[in-house]
Amino acid sequence: MDVRSRNHVRVSGRPGGPVVMLAHGFGCDQNLWRLVVPALEREFTVVLFDHVGAGRSDLSAWSEDRYSSMDGYVDDVLEICRELDLGPVTFVGHSVSATMGVLAAARHPEYFAGLVLLAPSPCFIDDPAAGYRGGFSAEDIEELLQSLDANYLGWSGAMAPVIMGNPDRPELGQELTNSFCATDPDIARVFARVTFLSDNRTDLEQVTVPTLVAQCSSDAIAPPEVGAFVHARIRGSRLITLNATGHCPQLSAPEETAQAIAAFAGRLR
Amino acid sequence: MMCRTDGDQDSGPDPEEPPDDAQAFSALLEDSIEDLYENAPCGYLSTSLDGQIAKVNTTLLNWLGYKRTDLVGRRKFCDLLTVGGRLYHETHFAPLLRMQGEISGIALELEAADGSRLPVLVTSTVKTDSDGQPLLIRTTIFDARDRRAYEHELLRTRQEAERERERLQQLATTLQKTLLPPALENVPGLDVAAYYHIASIDEVGGDFYDLFPLAAGTWGLFLGDVCGKGAEAAAVTSLARYTLRAAAVYDPDPTAVLSNLNTVLNHEYNGTDPRFCTVIFGLLTPDGDQGGFRITLASGGHPPALLLRADGTADYLPTPGGQLIGVLPDADIATITFRLDPGDTLFLHTDGLTEAHTAAIGGERYGDEALLDFVRALAPATAQGAITTVRDLLDTFGTGVDDDTAVLAVHVPRADREEQQ
Known part of the structure; x- marks a missing residue:
């Protein structure tokens, strides 16, 4: 298995510079980082990749067995680190990928110079018994899955053959409306469950590498108390609140986001 | 504006x-x-x-x-x-x-x-x-x-259709299994093997075969192909199978067996929905001390069998003039009698094999000539060796095999059984 093509790994930026690895979350692919990459490339070696099942990853490498838990994705992250062999990286994980970064760094701290957890949430579901508010109920997540279904009605008939049959011709996929982040609905459903139904709160304490928790000032998916929770559970972590609004600061405030990443990763040298 | x-x-x-x-x-x-x-x-x-x-x-x-x-x-x-x-x-x-x-x-x-x-x-x-x-x-x-x-309804019906299709596939697979012997009988002094290639898991195919004991050390075998697919073809296949076995007990003469089948099918389906099949029926009688068999094959419109000899040669066993079974009140049945000596292999097939489209020759059908060349290169072969090689051949055709295919091989091992190793 060629890890680079499996995860559509792309390396750019300053050769020999400190390494920043950007991991996208549920709903899109590495395209999500395209507004912050130019700012980071001046100083850093930038590693981009797609989770298997997303973007231009090798869909034939996807199996429900491997990718229906966080572990499959974490294994991939570690395999990419090993394959590239660029030394310890600053791993920037957005949303669910922040949790993947936590798990990866807990297993192999030597691979990581530091973690940037961007709009993280270790658990989206409320846990009233523990006084934890993730913001959502299990029913809400079912409703999301219905939203996914409602918007993928036409997938299997029209889009799948075009995109899946021509992995070497991405321009075909891009001609389709709303297709930047097009995902096979069966795969999206499995990833949605991993993203929103996992509970990794206890894993936070295993992190020993320097960590920056960067939350947004107004995020409908990861409320401020969740960012504070993550910060409290990771010893020595720093918490910043970006002016950025929404759940995707790398799109709504790319400069601020790039600066926060660069300032943190630059100090780790 | x-x-x-x-x-x-x-x-x-x-x-x-x-x-x-x-x-x-x-x-x-x-x-x-x-x-x-x-x-x-x-x-x-x-x-x-x-x-x-x-x-x-x-x-x-x-x-x-x-x-x-x-x-x-x-x-x-x-x-x-x-x-x-x-x-x-x-x-x-x-x-x-x-x-x-x-x-x-x-x-x-x-x-x-x-x-x-x-x-x-x-x-x-x-x-x-x-x-x-x-x-x-x-x-x-x-x-x-x-x-x-409307979309909910579409989604619901699609999910329902997917469930139905799964159920149908399961049913078709089960039905298919009931039309074939679960395992071929172990015949003393013979090495036998068969393979059934399912072209579509959505439909029951009409190919069938069997090998079964008759009186006094003789054995009957048949391999055939019912016209059409699906439940109706499966019903004819089932009828053909038990009629052949019953007819062979009543009178094991191969021509008589096929004539009886012809009468039954012709009576059963002489209305608006004629059903017919091609079939080869064989009677195997032990012959001599060397372990060989005398075989009489009767064919009703079926592709001729192949004989792979111990010396490495191979030829069709022509049965020209045999007519489709079930169409006419009196079908002509063609027969051929030969010896299957130690080291020889009899190979029967349905036309799914020769009618398969092959990528190697630009989507052309595989054909009788190519099959003859193929078994000539293969001979001599054991039963399992022949079936495995043909199975690999079918695999190379992939989706080019658009009809079900049944193959059956009967081989007389040499006395020293060297080749079995």
């Missing part, structure tokens, strides 16, 4: 130009852009880039039961969505809109003031200033209640 919303008469059309009738007609009917916006047959919503509602039309307010002051400057677009929709908005809708500058036809649900839900289709564009910097987001919202009900 230029539109006037004020009463400034001076900015009217140049008096020297003749009045534009079409324009006048348009102005007469649709005289207020404000009204066109407020009471359009769709909802209008303008928000800042972070989703804060800046402007909303009356249509949408009426749909949702909100007052303008409830929303403008107070709520965000995603506040109007259901929680699941909000998750979808934040993970898909908003990022795509940022990246593409527009997004269209997204199915979401809005929550009205009274908690009821309105299925809608949402299209948004980002308005930019002259430098291309994004300024605000414009959104149109269409009532999609009927459409969503």
Whole structure:
């Protein structure tokens, strides 16, 4: 298995510079980082990749067995680190990928110079018994899955053959409306469950590498108390609140986001 | 199109130009852009880039039961969505809109003031200033209640169809198994093997074979192909199988066996729905001390069998003139009698093999000549060796095998059984 093509790994930026690895979350692919990459490339070696099942990853490498838990994705992250062999990286994980970064760094701290957890949430579901508010109920997540279904009605008939049959011709996929982040609905459903139904709160304490928790000032998916929770559970972590609004600061405030990443990763040298 | 919303008469059309009738007609009917916006047959919503509602039309307010002051400057677009929709908005809708500058036809649900839900289709564009910097987001919202009900129905029927198909495939597979012997009988002094290639898991094919003991150390075998596919063909296959076995017990002469089958099929289906098959029936009688068999094959319109000899040669065993079984009241049956000596192999097949389309010769059918060449290269062979090699051949055809294929091989091992090693 060629890890680079499996995860559509792309390396750019300053050769020999400190390494920043950007991991996208549920709903899109590495395209999500395209507004912050130019700012980071001046100083850093930038590693981009797609989770298997997303973007231009090798869909034939996807199996429900491997990718229906966080572990499959974490294994991939570690395999990419090993394959590239660029030394310890600053791993920037957005949303669910922040949790993947936590798990990866807990297993192999030597691979990581530091973690940037961007709009993280270790658990989206409320846990009233523990006084934890993730913001959502299990029913809400079912409703999301219905939203996914409602918007993928036409997938299997029209889009799948075009995109899946021509992995070497991405321009075909891009001609389709709303297709930047097009995902096979069966795969999206499995990833949605991993993203929103996992509970990794206890894993936070295993992190020993320097960590920056960067939350947004107004995020409908990861409320401020969740960012504070993550910060409290990771010893020595720093918490910043970006002016950025929404759940995707790398799109709504790319400069601020790039600066926060660069300032943190630059100090780790 | 230029539109006037004020009463400034001076900015009217140049008096020297003749009045534009079409324009006048348009102005007469649709005289207020404000009204066109407020009471359009769709909802209008303008928000800042972070989703804060800046402007909303009356249509949408009426749909949702909100007052303008409830929303403008107070709520965000995603506040109007259901929680699941909000998750979808934040993970898909908003990022795509940022990246593409527009997004269209997204199915979401809005929550009205009274908690009821309105299925809608949402299209948004980002308005930019002259430098291309994004300024605000414009959104149109269409009532999609009927459409969503229709889509739910589509989704439900598709899921149901998928379940049905799975059930059907299971049924077809089970039925197929009942038409074939679970395992071939162990014949003393013979090495036998068979393979059934299923072309489609959606339909039961009509190929069949069997090998069974008859009186006094003799054995009967048959391999055939019923015309057609599906449940009706399966019924004929089943009838053909038990008729052949019963007829062989009654009178094992191969010609008599096939004649009896012909009579039964012809009587059974002489109406509007004729059913027929091609079949080879063989009677195997032990012959001599060397371990060979004397074999008589009778064929009713079936592709000829092949004989792979111990010396490495191979030929068809021609049975010309045999007619399809079940079509005519009296079908001509062709026979051939030969010896199967130690080291020889008898190979029977259905035409799924020779009719297969092969990529190697540009989608042409495989054909009788190619098969003969193939077994000539293969001979001599054990039964299992021949079947395995043909199975590999079928695999190379892939989807080119569009009909079911049955193959059966009967081999007399040499006394020293060297080749069995």
